[in-house]
Amino acid sequence: MALRRPFILPQQVLRGASSGIRPVARSFLGYYRDQTRGLATVVPPVTQDATGSKGPTAMVFLNMGGPSTTDEVQDFLSRLFADGDLIPLGRLQSYIGPLIAKRRTPKIQKQYADIGGGSPIRKWSEYQCEEMCKVLDKVSPETAPHKPYVAFRYAAPLTEDMYTRLLEDGFGNGKGGRAVAFTQYPQYSCSTTGSSLNELWKWRNRLEGKRANGSLDAPGTVQWSVIDRWPTHPGLVDAFAKNIEDQLKTYPEEKRSGVVLLFSAHSLPMSVVNRGDPYPAEVAATVHAVMQKLNFSNPYRLCWQSQVGPSAWLGAQTSDTVQEYVKRGQTDIVLVPIAFTSDHIETLYELDLEVMEEANSPGVKRAESLNGNPIFIEALADIAKQHLQKGDKCSLQMTLRCQGCKSERCLEQKKFFAGEQASSLVV
Numbered sequence: 001m002a003l004r005r006p007f008i009l010p011q012q013v014l015r016g017a018s019s020g021i022r023p024v025a026r027s028f029l030g031y032y033r034d035q036t037r038g039l040a041t042v043v044p045p046v047t048q049d050a051t052g053s054k055g056p057t058a059m060v061f062l063n064m065g066g067p068s069t070t071d072e073v074q075d076f077l078s079r080l081f082a083d084g085d086l087i088p089l090g091r092l093q094s095y096i097g098p099l100i101a102k103r104r105t106p107k108i109q110k111q112y113a114d115i116g117g118g119s120p121i122r123k124w125s126e127y128q129c130e131e132m133c134k135v136l137d138k139v140s141p142e143t144a145p146h147k148p149y150v151a152f153r154y155a156a157p158l159t160e161d162m163y164t165r166l167l168e169d170g171f172g173n174g175k176g177g178r179a180v181a182f183t184q185y186p187q188y189s190c191s192t193t194g195s196s197l198n199e200l201w202k203w204r205n206r207l208e209g210k211r212a213n214g215s216l217d218a219p220g221t222v223q224w225s226v227i228d229r230w231p232t233h234p235g236l237v238d239a240f241a242k243n244i245e246d247q248l249k250t251y252p253e254e255k256r257s258g259v260v261l262l263f264s265a266h267s268l269p270m271s272v273v274n275r276g277d278p279y280p281a282e283v284a285a286t287v288h289a290v291m292q293k294l295n296f297s298n299p300y301r302l303c304w305q306s307q308v309g310p311s312a313w314l315g316a317q318t319s320d321t322v323q324e325y326v327k328r329g330q331t332d333i334v335l336v337p338i339a340f341t342s343d344h345i346e347t348l349y350e351l352d353l354e355v356m357e358e359a360n361s362p363g364v365k366r367a368e369s370l371n372g373n374p375i376f377i378e379a380l381a382d383i384a385k386q387h388l389q390k391g392d393k394c395s396l397q398m399t400l401r402c403q404g405c406k407s408e409r410c411l412e413q414k415k416f417f418a419g420e421q422a423s424s425l426v427v
Contacts, residue, residue: 057143058171058179058222059136059384060162061129062196065152066119066344070109072155077101077108079154085195087308088271115348122157124342124371125150125184128380131372135381136388143178143388151181151200159199163207166222172208174220181226181417182384184341186236187265187286188229189279190402191272194410197226201413226394226417227387231282232289235379240286240338241293242375243367247334248298250365259332259363260299262321263287265339266346267304270312276402280314286338302338305355306346319355322364332363341376343369393419399426 067076081087081097089096112118129148136146147169151162171177181200185192208221230236248256265283273280287302305318322333335355337347347369356364370376394417401410415423 054142055144058147060149060151060181061125061184062151063184065155066121067155068118068122070112073109074105076155086191111349119344121342121344131377132380140385140388153196160203163203172222176220179222179224187231187279187282190277198413201416228394228398230383231286233383235382237289237293239370239373239376240290247367262333263302263336263338264305264318266306267313273314275404283339322355322359326359326361331361335366341370
């Protein structure tokens, strides 16, 4: 979230706000027009047939989400600040969270107004999931048809709404059926993927009722598996590298190799980092893999954005880093949003309209987000295909809790998604 501090926009930012929004890929334009008529994606009912193929398979994209309109901002913030997995506020979270959300709403509404009136993350998520499922139907016919769903943690479509649709569409309710929770945070964090899985586990238990109790995989319930991280998948790396190369080509050839690549990821509170969260290491792994793909063609650094509140967060901060480099005379910088799979407020507002405008240097630019990148869509399909073929419930990494984790909810959630055979590995 671009919530680090109250923003005072200079007049040139306000006048040029609309120009900060990057053009969408051509292949997405028709879809975008269609989606403006209605956000919900209709998924036809399915019929479970245990004697036929292993399908249908529900492919559920998990993400933080964002308000699609400015009217949704306060509800979005209220859910976000109520989530102790993302922003730990202690025992008084249920009281402090709503107060913070209400106080910040007018400022954040203005930010969303400046990027077009809402977040595009739902449109991109639904597009990416639908396109991936089309590819999966071709490359993994034995698990077809693949049905696209999106479950956001803090905005519509919320996890409980997605689960209700799953049941209405013929999964569960005694019929069984397979569903894959596919995190759209490539690098695992308890604050993001962990929080989304906690929410999914909670609503599974509530909505599948007595049938779900007493067994990890009770007959007739939705049979879940999880793609919980994919920080160095070759397709993801290729997509990032291609977008960086495209942006580097906008600099004069004689200056190109001296452009600094500044990879930026959402920060974490140091209390979460010190607990043992794997996110910083996995983000660094993505950065290193991308630089390997680029043959280490440019100097680079990893920095962190979107700090919230006065407590210590993982640094150095992206905005501070850019300003410091520009002061030193390094004015050619490409910002790379390395932990995001599509544009949203952290890219369109925080990077484009805050960091880049404050730098006041034409050499400070941003690489395109993944959005509708066909390389990225193919990567998603390849990750899903490999997961479906292997038949694993989750990665081995997911069975290991953070060293300092004391959460019983996290323990039980991991045991559930690990399945009966691997639940004993969860410690």
